Amino acid sequence: MILLLLFLFWTFFQIGLFGFGGGYAMVSMIQGEVVTHYHWLTTSQFTDILAISQMTPGPIGINCATYVGYTSLTNAGYEWYWGILGSSVASFAVVLPSFVLMLIVSRFLMAYKNHPVVEHVFSWLRPAVVGLLAAASLCLMTAENFSTPSVNPWQFWISTLLFLFALCSVTVYKISPIRVILFCGVAGLLLM
Numbered sequence: 001m002i003l004l005l006l007f008l009f010w011t012f013f014q015i016g017l018f019g020f021g022g023g024y025a026m027v028s029m030i031q032g033e034v035v036t037h038y039h040w041l042t043t044s045q046f047t048d049i050l051a052i053s054q055m056t057p058g059p060i061g062i063n064c065a066t067y068v069g070y071t072s073l074t075n076a077g078y079e080w081y082w083g084i085l086g087s088s089v090a091s092f093a094v095v096l097p098s099f100v101l102m103l104i105v106s107r108f109l110m111a112y113k114n115h116p117v118v119e120h121v122f123s124w125l126r127p128a129v130v131g132l133l134a135a136a137s138l139c140l141m142t143a144e145n146f147s148t149p150s151v152n153p154w155q156f157w158i159s160t161l162l163f164l165f166a167l168c169s170v171t172v173y174k175i176s177p178i179r180v181i182l183f184c185g186v187a188g189l190l191l192m
Helices: 002-018 023-037 043-055 060-075 080-112 116-140 153-171 177-191
Strands: none
Touching (some): 002 023, 002 060, 002 080, 023 043, 043 060, 060 080
């Protein structure tokens, strides 16, 4: 169990350290580590955890770390109270790098924010953040979320149409994301 807790800490520490772009950018990194690399969770469990993380208040990256920490220990056969320790370890580990970096950076950023080197670094980070967000979107386009035309064509086409509607509504027509989420949620409940 101690080894699993150490792996949880190290994994989420690295995700917190390199997860530029916020929680949604971390989703693909979290999935790659906990589902693909360590096999702590199944893809279906990760999809459920992601849905719960989106519904609960707070940053999605921290919520996801909390639920993954709990689920990975309970999946390994430990009692629920060890799962709570796993949640605490994973949540602390994903927050720690940001906390330490912000303490260091905030001290120097205000003094050097207009320096050409700092501006150059931020110009390189913007495309990386866009790439991480695109990877997170692609990770959510799975058979668990959309189904497949051969297994359940109705669910596949409704999911695809709702996705395209949401994308066009927010990017082209600039409709509030909250309204789009509510509409897609109601439409999903009624049509599925």
